[in-house]
Amino acid sequence: MAKSNKPIVWGTFAAGGTLTAFMTPVLIILTLLAATGHVPDMLGYEKLHGFAAGWFGKLSIFIVIFLSLWGSAHRLRITFFDFGVRADTLVATAVYTVAGLGSIAAAVYLSRF
Amino acid sequence: MTENRMGARQVELEVLRYNPETDQEPRYQRYSVPCKNEWCVLDALNYLKDNIDPTLAYRWSCHMQVCGSCGMMLNGEPKLACKAFVRDYPGVIRIEPLTHFPIERDLVTVADDFMAKLKRVKPYLIPAEKRSIEEGEYRQTPAQLTRYRKYAMCINCMLCYAACPEYGLTKSKFIGPAAITLAHRYNQDSRDGGRDERQEEIATNEGVWECSFVGACSDVCPKHVDPASALQQVKIASTVDWYLEHFMSWVKK
Amino acid sequence: MGEKMSRRPYAQECPRATWYFKRPRYMRYMAREVTCIFIGAYTLMLLVGLLRLSQGQAQYEDFLMALRQPASVAFHIVALAFSLYHTFTWFNVAPKALPIQVGEEIWPDSVVASAHYVVWAVLSLVILFWAGVI
Secondary structure (H helix, E strand, O other), X not given: OOEOOOHHHHHHHHHHHHHHHXXXXXXXXXXXXXXXXXXXXXXXXXXXHHHHHOHHHHHHHHHHHHHHHHHHHHHHHHHHHHOOOOOHHHHHHHHHHHHHHHHHHXXXXXXXX | OOOOOOOOEEEEEEEEEOOOOOOOOOEXXXXXXXXXXXXXXXXXXXXXXXXXXXXXXXXXXXXXXXXOOOEEEEOXXXXXXXXXXXXXXXXOEEEEOOOOOOEEEOOEEOXXXXXXXXXXXXXXXXXXXXXXXXHOOOOOOHHHHHXXXXXXXXXXXXXXXXXXXXXXXXXXXXXXXXXHHHHHHHHOOOOEOXXXXXXXXXXXXXXXXXXXXXXHHHHHOOOOOOHHHHHHHHHHHHHHHHHHHHHOOOOOO | OOOOOOOOXXXXXXXXXXXXXXXXXXXXXXXXXXXXXXHHHHHHHHHHHHHHHHHOHHHHHHHHHXXXXXXXXXXXXXXXXXXHHHHHHHHXXXXXXXXXXXXXXXXXXXXXXXXXXXXXHHHHHHHHHHOOOO
8 A cells, every 4th residue: 555645735734723723813803803993003004015025024924824725725625524525536626726726826916015 | 139228220221233144234122230339331231141131242351441342332432331330321321332343243343354454554563673582682761661651551442443433434444543553652662663664554545644633532542542642643753754755865764 | 063153244334424413522523623614714815815915005905994894794703713713622632743751751731732822822912912903
């Protein structure tokens, strides 16, 4: 039996799950504040644009989006399987494609700053 | 009779019966068993077999949670019948064979798949450095023992396989918690050097990668082996291996 | 010798789509798994925000206004709940994956998990400070 290639996606899932566990709640709070009309300082156009223009901003934004997407995608694949959907290859292709396109999009948008 | 003074009560058992020679499907049979307060479910079953219905088939041996024979479903939970006390079940006790295994007869399951999986992971020391008799024994410090001791406590009771949904969902293809934990036990043993050989079995899609860390295996383990932790450690080690193999083959593993 | 006994093992079926209703333990697992839907959706929302930020001030401020719709607020609250459940379940099992052995003792799970919570609290406060919220 051949050794699996699952480590590729599991590695990003483990990193993504860890990152989202630490980061996502506070990020949601930031945008929730914006959603209730109290936009945090850093989320104002000038400041956020300035942040995203710098190398640290680009790197951190990309890492957060990349790992969050890939971590969620892999877990969603497993979730489909647990709900009884047998077409694992189809599901995997679909979720990883979304994660991949999202990652590319993030990189493209960041390059415009 | 002194039984009443010791807090005896009449316990209703709803037991799954299946006779392969006469039944098309399993069915339930209800028994009423007078139980002493200190009895475990195995005591109730033994009373049942000795006094009420000798045709009931089930496995048991040590009656002290070390042999792993009497695993069965009690009210839907995988348990050792000798570890579950009758006094903890106030109502009817539903007794069924362990899920995910084919039923041989009554409460006896077909354990062949489990046995085969244990063998596949090479559960024996493959010494890193062979020592001759003259060189003396392999030595190990208490700290080295701690690395794998928990995982060596498995009594092969199969409760974790009954609890693991992935074992059921993959129709028994998943190698399963106990087998992978057993491999990890040897991988962690300082005297062993056979990890690469075991990886061929457990680093596969039917090996550790079927595990989605439900954790039910560790919940039901009667010996606190914590197979879930072993499996996650195998995943991490296998992921590191994969990257080393594919990108840094010049680095010695 | 009597007649040969015939074996006919009965295969127990596992109900593919409803197995998790059988035990609360399984329901909690599925709840943990579906957190990824909300975290994933939220991340896609962040991606849209990033796009709008790159397009210019007017487009970004339209995005901020769109966030104020009731549906968005509701989504945030639901996503926050699921995200927190993911955080708790992840931190509580992290010690199983990362046993820390010092000498002959392995650190108790509660110590490793607590360390995760402390780091999380500190990190969150730092980010809230950086964002100008506190």
